[in-house]
Amino acid sequence: MKNALSSLWQKLFGHPVRAFGVVSLLLLISLAIAPAKNHFSEWRHYQKQYLALIASRGDAITLQRHFHDHDGIQQIWLPQLGVVDRCTTCHVGLKEASLADVSTQPFRQHPVIPHTLDQFGCVMCHRGQGPATTVEEAHRSTLAWEQPILPARYVQSSCGQCHRAPLAGTPQLNLGRNLLGRYGCVHCHTIKLPDGSVIQPTDDPPSLEHIADKTTREWIYAWLKDPQAYAVTATMPNFKFGDPDARDVSAFLIANSTPLAGDTAPAISDKDQKTPDPTAGASLYGESFCASCHAVQNAAGNVVGGDVGPELTRVGNKVKPEWLRAWLRNPRVYDAGTAMPHYRLTNPQVSLLTAFLGNKTDSDLLANVHLDAATPEQIAHGKLLVTEYGCASCHEINGIKKPDNFAPELTRIGSKPLTQVIFQPGMTHAIPDYIAAKIRQPRSFGAALKMPQFSLAPAQIDALTTALLALTDRAHDLPLALTVPAKPPSNYQPAGKAGKLMDDMACFTCHAINGRGGDMAPELTWEGSAVQRQWLQAFLKNPGTLRPALIRRMPRFNLSDDDAKELTDYIMTVYQTAEFDRDSMPASGYTPAQVEQGKQLFYSKYACQSCHIIDTKVDKGYIGPTLTQVGSRLNAAWIYHWLKDPQAMRSGTIEPNRNMKDEDARALTAFLVTQKGASRQGAKK
C-alpha cells in the first residue's frame, strides 16, 4: 500500500515540469467549481423549467418578456421590515394572472390578497429563510434554521403580526384570539400585546367563595372528574384528578365556602304552586328568551341555544333549588358582575322556572358518587391541591390569593427559540407543531405537568395555534406606524339611576353603546334620535316583536312605570346624534300626493317589500323590522337620514345604501310616518 502511494507520488510530482502541470490542472479544476456550482444551481433549474412551461402557452411572448425583465437571482429588499427575500427567483409566476390554471409549484400564481409582493415580500407571511436560494434552506428546518416555512393552515397568524383588530378575511385568527379569552388561557398565561396592553379573559369563571350555597360536594366531585360529562360546552378543563384528589378538592371547596346573606330563598307557600301547569315552566323559559344565552342539549345530542351563559342541560344536577330561586329573583346578589339580567320575576314565576330547570337532570351523572364526610386531613390536602394547580388563577377562593404568572408568559411564543423547546420523540422540530401538541395534550409532555386537558375541537386547536403564532418578535418589534391597531376597549358607563338600571338589566350583554357591549341586539348609541318617547317607554315595559324572523328577541324585564320612565328619559336625552336635529323633519302634515309618491317608491322603485312589511296582508318580507307602525315608532328625521345613508346611522347595518335623491327620501319619509298601525296587537300579546 505504502509502495503504491509513493509510486503514485513519484509519478505525479517526481519531475518539476510534471509537478507544475499537475498543480496547474488542480488549480484550473478548482477554479471551475464556482461557475459549475452556479450553472447547476437549483434556481437555474427551476427557471429553465419555467421557460419550458410557458413556451407552449398562448401568451408565451408576454410571459417570456416578463421573465427576461427579471432574469437571474431576484430579491425583494424592504429595510424597514427587515425583509430580504429571494423567493421570487424560483417562484417566478407569482404575479402572472394567466397562470391561474398552473398547479405545480414553484410556478403557481399567488392567490388574490390585499397586499402586493413588492410591499411586503414573502417571509412576512410565510416565514422561512428569505435570502436562501435552495429549496431546503428556504423552506425546511434542516440546516438548523430557527424558522421553517409556516404550514398553510396557520398562515393567518402572519396577518395578526400587524393587524391587531379582527379582519374579515382571517376567521381562524379571529377565532383563535377569541378562544384565548373564552377558554381562559390568559388567566394563567400572561400575553402582553405590542401596544403594551394585556389580553383579558372573557370567560368570567364563577367565584367559589360561596359555592356551598349553590351546589353540592357530589356535584363538584363529578364536575372535577369530567366537566364535559356535565355540559358538553363547558370550557372548564379537565385536571385529570384521581378519585382521592377530587374528593379532597371538593371537601376543601365546600369547607372553605362561606354563606352569603340573601343567597338562598326558601320555597314559597304551597298556594302558588298547587296546580302548576306542566308546560307553564317551559313557556316561561321560552317567553323570557333564556335560550338566547343558554343552550340545552336536545334528544339528538345537538346543543341548541346561545353561548353567553352556561349550558343548562343538566342544571338540576348542579344547583340547589333554594339557591336557584334566589338567583332567578335577583342574580346580582350572588354575582354582582354577572351577564345575566335581573328579570324582576314574580314569586310564582320564580317557582315555575325553578321547577322547570330542576327537572333538567341526568340520573347517571351523580349516581356513582358517594362521598363520606370530609376529614381535616382531606380538607388540608384539598387546599394544597387547589394552591398547586392554581385554581385561584381563574376562580375567587376564600383565603387563596390569585397567583401571579402562574404559567409561562406567552408574549413572544411565536418566536420561541427552538433550543428552549423540549420536543417529543418523533415530533417535527418546529414551533407550530410544538404549540399545537401542547394545546392538544399538555400532559403528554410529562405526567407531572399541571396544565389541564382542554376539550377543544381540531379546528379550535388550529385557531388557537394560529393566534399564538402571531405573537412573534417581529410583531413586537415592528414600528407602531406599520401596525393596524385594534380599537381600544371601551369602558363606557352610563351615569346615575338609569346607569344602575342598565347594569341591573345587563343591557350591555346584548346591546352595544359607545363601543361597549355585545352584538346580539341592535347598537343603541343614537337610539334617542331614532325612536319616539312614547313608543320607547311602552316597549321597555313590554317589548313587542319588531323583526318577525328573529329567534333571539328582547325579553320582558317587568320594569315598574317609574323605572321605564327613568330609562326612557335617559335614552331620549343622552343617546342623541349630533349629525342632525331630531326636529328637522315634521312628523305630520305631508300632502296626500307626497304620501302616494312615497308609496309608489316603496313598492316599485325601491321594492322595500322584499325585506319589510307595511301591509300584513300583502307584504311578506321579514328581514328588516316590520314597518306597520313605524310612524309611531321612529322619528321622522331619523327615517329620512337612515334612508339617505343607513351605515352612517348605524355602522354595519345590512340595509343597503340606495344613494337616494333628497326628494325620494322625503317622499318615502312622508309615506312611512303615516304608518301608525291600526292596533298594537303585536305588543299587547
Add this chain to the structure above:
Amino acid sequence: MNKRWQTLFAVSLALASAGCSRKPEPGAALKPTGFGAALVESSGGKQIGPTGMVLAQPLVVQVNDDQGTAVTGALVEFSGPAGVIFDPPSGLTDSSGQLSTNVALGSMAGRYQLSARTSTKAQKLVDLKIEEIALGYQQQVGFQLDNKYCARCHDPESTAERVSNYDNLEVKPHPFTEGDTLNKMSDAELMAIISHGGPALNKSALMPPYGYTLSKTEIEALISYIRLISDPPYHASGMVYAQK
C-alpha cells in the same frame, strides 16, 4: 471487478431507500377484521371551508356489506390531492360501520376531490369520491359578505340562526350554487347586478343595489366566491391554453 461495483451500488441503493422511508406506512399496522362490499358517505362531504383549515364537520364514511348492513373493523384509507391532511389518514370502522376523519384542505382555493378506499374480501378495491371546497382569502371574504348580506334571500334553507326570506319573495332569487343560471352570466354582469340592483339587467327590483354599500373589491370577492361554489362548476371563458 465489475461485479463488486454492482454489489456496492445495490447496497448503497438499499441504504438510501432505507434512509428515505424512515416513517412507517400509516395504517400498515392496522389489520382489518371485517370486509365490506360498499363504501358510502355518511356526512361531511360538500363542505366549504377556508384553505388549510380543518373543516368544521368531520368526514364520516360507512362500510356496508352486500346486504347493506354495516361492517365493523373494515380498513378505510383516505387520500386526496397534495396538501390535504386527514387525521387519521386511515382506520378501522367502528361498531356502527363508520370511520370518521378530520380533513384539512390544501393551501390553494378550489375544489378538492378526496377519496376513501376499502377492499373487499376478494381484495377488490372499492372507492368513494368526496368533494370539498376550499376558500382562499378572497373567497373567504366573499363567503362572509354572502352570509351577512345575501344569504337571507338567496339561500332557500333556513338555519337555527336565520330564517330564510326566499319563500316570501315574488320573484325567486338564484341560490349561489345554481351554476346552470349563474355560470352563463359574465363577471361584468354579476358586478352590474350586485352594484346597481336587478333593474340594471332588466331583472326584478327586489334585488337592491349594493354598489353604495360594498366596495368594488368586496363585490369582486363575492363574485369569486359565487364562482367557486357554483354547481356545476364554473369555468371562466376566454383563452384556453394548451397544457403539455
